[in-house]
Amino acid sequence: MIKNILEQLRNKVFNKILFMSSLTIIVTMLTLLFTITHYYSEVIVQKEMDSNMRTLERVESYINRKKDFTDNAFKELYTSGDLILDISYALQHDYDDYLEYRLNKYSDSSSFVASNIDNFFYAYFSQDNHINAISLRSVEGIPEYLYVFNHFRWKNSLLQPELESEEAFYTDNILKIQNKKRDSNRELRNTVVFKRTLNDPVSLTKLGEIRIYYSLEGIEDLISLRNTASEGTYYIVDKDGEMVFQSHEKNDQGLIKSLDFKSATQEVQWKNETYHINTLASEENGYLFVGSVPESEIEKLTVIRGSMLLLTCIFALTAILITFFAMKSYSKRIQTIETSIHQVKEGNLSVRIPHDHKYDELSTISQSFNNMLQDLNKYIDEVYIMNIKQREAEMKALQSQINPHFLYNTLEAIRMKAIIEGSKTTSTMIYTLGQLFRYSLDDRQLVTIQSEIEHVKQYINLVQSRYPNRLQLDIDIPNDYLNRSILKFILQPIAENYMIHGFRNDTNVNQLTIRLVEENHYLYLYLIDNGTGISAARLREVQNNLEGEPVDSNSIGLKNIHHRIRLKYGKGCGLEINSVEDKGTTVVIKIPANGGDSLV
16 A cells, blocks of 8 residues: 555656755755855854954054164164263173262263163153063173063063062162173063163174063953954964963963964864964064964854754745645646546546636646537537538549540540641640640649740740741750759749730740759759840839739749749749840749759
8 A cells, every 4th residue: 555655656746846846945955055154154264364363463563563662762772872881881890880980970960860771761661561671781691780660560470580689679669680690581471572782882892782571461452352253362482482472371382383484374283173373474573473263163153054054944844835735736736637638538528627717827728628628529510511521522523633634625626626627727726725734734743854845835836826937935955954853834934924024026036045054053044035124123023022022913923933942942042033124034043953853
């Protein structure tokens, strides 16, 4: 039973259509879902990476501003001669000697403002609240003057706290430390250091260097202003691969240190995780700015995939249900039509499909089916009348076959009477007329060129009996072409047309020439006369009539010939008429040479 049901389902065309449409809807929806989600994911990733890059650009701009600030301070040191001399003395002597030097210098100066390191550093660098400290040290590292502007941040930036000696003191709220002995480098975190070398302005020998320690709290503020949904992590790495800044404490230094020092956007696989990374290299500052977003964070932003999948399923199910109920209605109507057809097959011609008041193809089929049965019943009722009429037509056909024989016999009797009475001319004319009539009643479509020429000759002979010595017929056709096939009755009507419209009764030099020429795989039959010709206006009318415009009763014979030739050989063939008034007319018949095979 189940097998029969499945077989019926397979045989129902609407079930097949429903299956194919459902499959098409599902495949289309899934393809659309995949395309949209894939595109949406790429847009999300691109949007996050663009926002990430803009944050890196702001961080780079922040570092550049700090660098420019440092460079301007360094230039101002050198532009002030007293200040560079003060720094030079401080770096080459201990602190006590330097204080004595400053006092002597101030006492000798006429200015109320002393030009020394303390005043310069306080006046210039206090403008930037992101500076933690400034270090001024000699080449050997002794002495070192450390100016701490933000004691709390400075202590937090040191990885290993350093002790303040008894030589640490405050001046103008700035902590200054002079260490007798100091390592060349401090280990710091979240600090950007700008180093500048100090040279003696006279001897250009290296005196020491200035180091300015900037807190990266400003960078953290910039990162917090980012317009992005993912959190991500931002890094600053120097050319040696050392981590200068990290926005979040993560154990991914190995990933960052493996990056090349260049600006790029890339995907990196590290520890079974995909990272979308922007790198911005600053050759001028010697820093690589890195923005990293793991794939897992971006996937959290694409939760819309689940919603889109649910909507896709709902839309697909809705479309399938709509298709099912629509097809169910059509299926019932098709079933009704199918049942009616089976009843007709069994011989019930009185069945009719109920009219459903719907205007579609099925309604048209139903109406046509009902009309067909109605007409069929009508034709069955009339079949006997049709048989009777057919028998009558057969009788008339037999009768029509008798009439030509009666005409031939009558003409022959008249001809014999004329011979007996000695009228040879009348006898010849009757004989020629009989031959013309016999040729016209022949039901062959194709004849030889020779037969068609003979028919023209017989017609001309009949005309010459009426106009003796006034008409000459010239035939210029090679013997090789006489057995070629040609459509019957295409030459004599043209000759007859000449006799009716172009023959001159007042002259004895009337001439009709029939010539055949083969050229470019076509046969050209020329019928040339020296008759009255056709005026230009009348010639245009005749030519237009040949091409299907309104038929003139005077040229219907030419039109008939033209169309018969075209029906037989195609549009490239037919008649062409040229004429000059009072000089004559030329009619050209064009037929294919290969269509003129021999009939003998």
